[in-house]
Every structure is written in C-alpha cells, then in structure tokens.
Amino acid sequence: MKKLLCALALSSLAASAAAQIMIGQTAGFTGAVAAGVKETTDGAKMYFDAVNARGGINGQPIELVSLDDKFDPKLAAENAKKLITEKNVVALFLVRGTPHTQAIAPLLAEYRVPLVAPSTGAMVLHKPVNPYIFNVRATYQREAERAIRHLSLIGMERIAVLHVDDSFGTDAVVGATAGFTAVGKQPAAVEKFDRAKPDFSAIVPKMVKMNVQAVLFIASGAVVAEGTKALRDAGSPAQIVTLSNNSAGGFITLMGDNARGVIVTQVFPYERSIASPIVKEATELAKAKGFDAVSPAMMEGFAGAKVLVEGLRRGGGTPTRDKLLAALNNLHKYDIGGMEVSYSTTDHSGLDFADLSIIGADGKFRR
Known part of the structure; x- marks a missing residue:
C-alpha cells in the first residue's frame, strides 16, 4: 500500500510538472544590455504571475525559463536549441537583439516553434514575413x-x-x-x-x-x-x-x-499616463509587486506577455506549438489596453507606435 501511495504521489507530481506551459527566453542577462533585459523580463513576469494567480491557461500555469546568452548571437542559438529540444518549450519569447534573433531563426523553422515579441525592431523580422516570428513593437x-x-x-x-x-x-x-x-x-x-x-x-x-x-x-x-x-x-x-x-x-x-x-x-505609451488602459493595468500590478515605477522597457515585456497569453488562450485545451501558431495568425484587432494588435499569414508586425521621450533632471523619462 505504501508503495502504491508513493507511486501515486510521484505520478501526481509528474502530471503537475507536465501541466506547466513552458516558455523559453534567451537574452543578455549579463553584458551590455543586461539592464534593459532585466526590466523587459520583469514586465513580462508581472503579467504571467497575474495570469497564474487566476488559474493560468485552462488550469495550467505558465513558466518562463530564461537563459543568459551574454548578448552573444552564437550562444543565443545554442540556448534556443536547448530550450526547444530539452525543455520542450511551446514558444520562445523576448529574445533580445537583432543578430541574436537572426541566429535562432533557422531553429524556429526546423522545429516549428513560434517566437513572440522579440525585443528588437529590426525590419528584417517584419519584411519578408517570417511565419514563426510575431512582433509586438514598431521597427527601429x-x-x-x-x-x-x-x-x-x-x-x-x-x-x-x-x-x-x-x-x-x-x-x-x-x-x-x-x-x-x-x-x-x-x-x-x-x-x-x-x-x-x-x-x-x-x-x-x-x-x-x-x-x-x-x-x-x-x-x-x-x-x-x-x-x-x-x-x-x-x-x-x-x-x-x-x-x-x-x-x-x-x-x-x-x-x-x-x-x-x-x-x-x-514604442509604447507614456508609462506614467494612467489614461492609457495598458499603462494603468501595468502600474497597478507593479505596485502590488513592490516596484517603484513602470519603465518603458517593462511596458515592452508586459505588452509582449499579453499577446502571448492571448494566443495560448485561443489555442484551447493544452497549448502546443502548432495551436499557438494558428491562434496568433488569426489574432485580429486584439485590444491589449488602448492598442490593437493584429496578425495574419501576410503580416506579423503587430504595432507601429513610435514616440519620443527625454530624460529629465530627476532621472526619469519625460514626454
């Protein structure tokens, strides 16, 4: 009986682990872009945590697995392959850097893995349309x-x-x-x-x-x-x-x-303008997490997470790479909070918002 109970417990734990929706990220958590990478990731995690607190996606929590590529394109590709083949991630997310994203593009096609919200505005990721890359920000x-x-x-x-x-x-x-x-x-x-x-x-x-x-x-x-x-x-x-x-x-x-x-x-609305629904939502979650304020980089991660989660939801049931690809290609005028994101098989640009800010004497971005 004791052996049976142990087996059932282990089986339950295995099922629980399998039920997690694994999302992979490779980015420069150390090196030249570390400060920005941390903030975009913090913004994304804020939203994932909020979704998980409400039961996740069909009862399945989202887990973001992040690997440090030290802002090295070669290491980014190596990390991406590990995430795809060893962690079996449903999608890659918030990859930082243009040459880094280009380095992993062949892997996306080989394993049919979607990449959502790459943290780069390179035109090469918009035109021609890469069927596996879904942008959530304007171009550089x-x-x-x-x-x-x-x-x-x-x-x-x-x-x-x-x-x-x-x-x-x-x-x-x-x-x-x-x-x-x-x-x-x-x-x-x-x-x-x-x-x-x-x-x-x-x-x-x-x-x-x-x-x-x-x-x-x-x-x-x-x-x-x-x-x-x-x-x-x-x-x-x-x-x-x-x-x-x-x-x-x-x-x-x-x-x-x-x-x-x-x-x-x-590439997102002013992060202190609570008149913007997406900013108001992010600000409230940030306060609950103990952040002093929301930075523009956090807004980018937050917006990307919203798009990814909606794609997972629309995929229905247990998310898979193919279900997510299909769901995102049929995402039309999805309101992420005062901004609409649309994709089709011929357009993966997402948003085209661009504005200017200036750093004030208080060390804050102003518009």
Whole structure:
C-alpha cells in the first residue's frame, strides 16, 4: 500500500510538472544590455504571475525559463536549441537583439516553434514575413525616421549618425536615411564602430571638428554611455538621441551625469499616463509587486506577455506549438489596453507606435 501511495504521489507530481506551459527566453542577462533585459523580463513576469494567480491557461500555469546568452548571437542559438529540444518549450519569447534573433531563426523553422515579441525592431523580422516570428513593437527604422524628423523640426542642421557595425545598426540607419530624405537634408556624418570593441578615439574628434548639433546614437546602452562620455570629455555639447532598445532605467544609470536631456525614442505609451488602459493595468500590478515605477522597457515585456497569453488562450485545451501558431495568425484587432494588435499569414508586425521621450533632471523619462 505504501508503495502504491508513493507511486501515486510521484505520478501526481509528474502530471503537475507536465501541466506547466513552458516558455523559453534567451537574452543578455549579463553584458551590455543586461539592464534593459532585466526590466523587459520583469514586465513580462508581472503579467504571467497575474495570469497564474487566476488559474493560468485552462488550469495550467505558465513558466518562463530564461537563459543568459551574454548578448552573444552564437550562444543565443545554442540556448534556443536547448530550450526547444530539452525543455520542450511551446514558444520562445523576448529574445533580445537583432543578430541574436537572426541566429535562432533557422531553429524556429526546423522545429516549428513560434517566437513572440522579440525585443528588437529590426525590419528584417517584419519584411519578408517570417511565419514563426510575431512582433509586438514598431521597427527601429520607424523610430530612427521619427527621431531625425524631430531634430529637423527643432532646427538642427548638423546631425550625425553613429551606429554599431552589425545588422541592428545597419537596419536603423535605413530609417534615419528616410528621415533625412523626408526633410530634405543630408547627415553631417555617418560613422560605424565595432560591436564587441567600440573605439571612439577617431570618431569623436571628427564630431567636434564638424561642431555637430545632434548625434543619433544607434547602439546598446553601455556603448552609448561610453560614446557620450567621450563626446562630453572632448567638449561636444551635441544633443544625444538613441533608440528604444535603451528605454530602461538601467540605461539612465549607465549614463550617469550625462543622462539629463538625452532623447530616447519609445514604442509604447507614456508609462506614467494612467489614461492609457495598458499603462494603468501595468502600474497597478507593479505596485502590488513592490516596484517603484513602470519603465518603458517593462511596458515592452508586459505588452509582449499579453499577446502571448492571448494566443495560448485561443489555442484551447493544452497549448502546443502548432495551436499557438494558428491562434496568433488569426489574432485580429486584439485590444491589449488602448492598442490593437493584429496578425495574419501576410503580416506579423503587430504595432507601429513610435514616440519620443527625454530624460529629465530627476532621472526619469519625460514626454
């Protein structure tokens, strides 16, 4: 009898473990983007925890399994394969970085695994449509174009673009170029630098000599902080602008005394505007979790989690990769809180919202 009871208990535990909906994430929890990765993940977990507290998906809790790829595309692919083949995840989620997402794309096709809400706005993930990638944010090209238009509108004439020499940087420059074309201007300079070992020793003197008025900095937070410090140390007062990959409180910390006045593009509504339903919901959950405030990066993770959960719900029964793919491809005008997300087999863009913020003297994003 004792053996029977033990067997039943073990069987029950196994069934309970099997009932969990495993979601996989590979991202740079250490390295250049660690601050932003932590915040986007915190935002997603807030929503998953709320869903689990209400019984999960058809009684099955969601478990997010996160692996650190140290912001290395090769390691990102290795992590993704482990999550797919060993953890048997239903989906991948919040993968951080353009080359990193590209590195795992072949695995998505090989194992028919959906990737929801990659934390990158690369156009290559939008067009042509990848049948396994579902974006939940605007493109970097849209952000960069918006930034250049804004700088021109406020009278900036000598605008330089400094970008990391990888697929992320190259992609965002296309948007910046479109912005310059739209306002009938040319960039004062376009300079690139190595992602692993950025060197500003030759670039900064050029910026100072040209007396550039603004610099659109396309890079990770740690690199933007390093480059901005080099510019300031050389006496350049140029307006610094960067993209939403740096819309995290951790980026402000990295910038230190140089944070004030930096413009950062955003892809979700103002995180302190409770008039926005998604912001109000996130803010209430954040307070319950003990967070001081909701950052833009947290909003990105939160919104991505909402879309993933809705796809799992619509899949019905026990979620599978195929059910989730089908459900997401039929997600039309789903309201995540004042913003509608739609997908089809010919469009996986999700949202196209782009705005600007500025870092205030209090170390907060302002709009």
